[in-house]
Amino acid sequence: MAEQDPVWDVVIVGGGAAGLSAALTLARARRRVTVVDAGEPRNAPADAVHGLLALDGVSPGELLARGRQEVLGYGGDLVADEVVDVQLGTCGFAVALRNGPTLQARRLLIATGLADELPDIPGIREQWGHGVLHCPYCHGWEVRDRSVGVLATGPMSVHQALLFRQWSPYVVFFAGEQPPAPEDRARLHALDIAIIEGPIAQVEVVGDRVTGVRLADEQLIEVDVAVVSPRMVARADVFAGIGVEPTEHPAGSFIEADATGRTSVPGVWVAGNASDLSAQVSAAAAEGARAAQHINADLVMEDLAEAVAAVGRERAHR
Structure with missing residues (x-):
C-alpha cells in the first residue's frame, strides 16, 4: 500500500470466484481495491469446475490463478493472509490481518464463502469431492448412469x-x-428409487474409489458414488465486530443481503456462497461482479456529494 494513499476504496475478504470477479470489476473501474485471501477455497478437493461457460472442466486452482492474474493486470492488489478482525475505522473499516498491517477501507465486500461440515461417517471425508458428492449440477454429468447412493444426512x-x-x-x-x-416415500417410489433403512456404518472405499455403503448390520450395498448433505456454514465470525451476524438456515447459515449484495451494515456487501448456499462458481462470480458495480456506484455518489460540498465551502469563503 502506498504511503501517500493508505486508504483502499474496497477491501475484499476472500479470493474465490466471487471475490476475484468483484476485484476485476472494481479494478477496471479504476478503484483502489485489494483482495485478502487465506488460501482455503471450498472447492479445492474437486478435480474440475463444471457448468462454467467457456471454462467447463477447468481445475479450481487454474481458474483462481487466471483470475488473480487478471486482477493484477488491471492494477488490483492481492494479499495472501488471513483476516482476524474487522472493526469500524476512521475512514470506514479497519481490517486486521494475521501477518500484515491493518488495512483501512471505505467499503467492505465479504466473499469468504462457506465451510462444509461433513457428516461424521467413515469414508466421507476421504472421498469428499471425488466419490462423495453433494451437488448434481456440479457432478451429475460425470456420474451419469452410475449407481448413486444418497445418504439421509440432512434436510x-x-x-x-x-x-x-x-x-x-x-x-x-x-x-x-x-x-x-x-409423502417422501411416495415420491421416491414413484421414481423407482429404492429405500434402504437401517443405521449407516460407513462409506466403503477400496483404493481410491467408493464401492458401496455398509450398514451397521454389516450388509454392504454396492454403489459407485455416495451423495451427502453437509451443513453449509458461512464464514462470518471475524465480522461480528461490525454487526454482521449469520442467519440460520435448515441447511446451515448465511449472511443476509438485498438483491445487490448490500447487507444491513452500511458500507458492507456480500457475494458468493457466504450469502447464497446454493451458488455454483458461475453464480458466485456473477454475484461478485454485480456487488462490485453497486459498490462503485455507491462510492461515486459519496465522492460526488463531497465534491458538491467542497464547491459550496469554496464559494462561502469568497
Missing part, C-alpha cells in the same frame, strides 16, 4: 435423491435410522 437429502434421478436410473436412498415421511 435436503430426499430432494438430492430426486435430482440425481435425472442423471441416473440407479439411485438408492439410504434412510438411516429415520424412515422417510409418507
Whole structure:
C-alpha cells in the first residue's frame, strides 16, 4: 500500500470466484481495491469446475490463478493472509490481518464463502469431492448412469435423491435410522428409487474409489458414488465486530443481503456462497461482479456529494 494513499476504496475478504470477479470489476473501474485471501477455497478437493461457460472442466486452482492474474493486470492488489478482525475505522473499516498491517477501507465486500461440515461417517471425508458428492449440477454429468447412493444426512437429502434421478436410473436412498415421511416415500417410489433403512456404518472405499455403503448390520450395498448433505456454514465470525451476524438456515447459515449484495451494515456487501448456499462458481462470480458495480456506484455518489460540498465551502469563503 502506498504511503501517500493508505486508504483502499474496497477491501475484499476472500479470493474465490466471487471475490476475484468483484476485484476485476472494481479494478477496471479504476478503484483502489485489494483482495485478502487465506488460501482455503471450498472447492479445492474437486478435480474440475463444471457448468462454467467457456471454462467447463477447468481445475479450481487454474481458474483462481487466471483470475488473480487478471486482477493484477488491471492494477488490483492481492494479499495472501488471513483476516482476524474487522472493526469500524476512521475512514470506514479497519481490517486486521494475521501477518500484515491493518488495512483501512471505505467499503467492505465479504466473499469468504462457506465451510462444509461433513457428516461424521467413515469414508466421507476421504472421498469428499471425488466419490462423495453433494451437488448434481456440479457432478451429475460425470456420474451419469452410475449407481448413486444418497445418504439421509440432512434436510435436503430426499430432494438430492430426486435430482440425481435425472442423471441416473440407479439411485438408492439410504434412510438411516429415520424412515422417510409418507409423502417422501411416495415420491421416491414413484421414481423407482429404492429405500434402504437401517443405521449407516460407513462409506466403503477400496483404493481410491467408493464401492458401496455398509450398514451397521454389516450388509454392504454396492454403489459407485455416495451423495451427502453437509451443513453449509458461512464464514462470518471475524465480522461480528461490525454487526454482521449469520442467519440460520435448515441447511446451515448465511449472511443476509438485498438483491445487490448490500447487507444491513452500511458500507458492507456480500457475494458468493457466504450469502447464497446454493451458488455454483458461475453464480458466485456473477454475484461478485454485480456487488462490485453497486459498490462503485455507491462510492461515486459519496465522492460526488463531497465534491458538491467542497464547491459550496469554496464559494462561502469568497
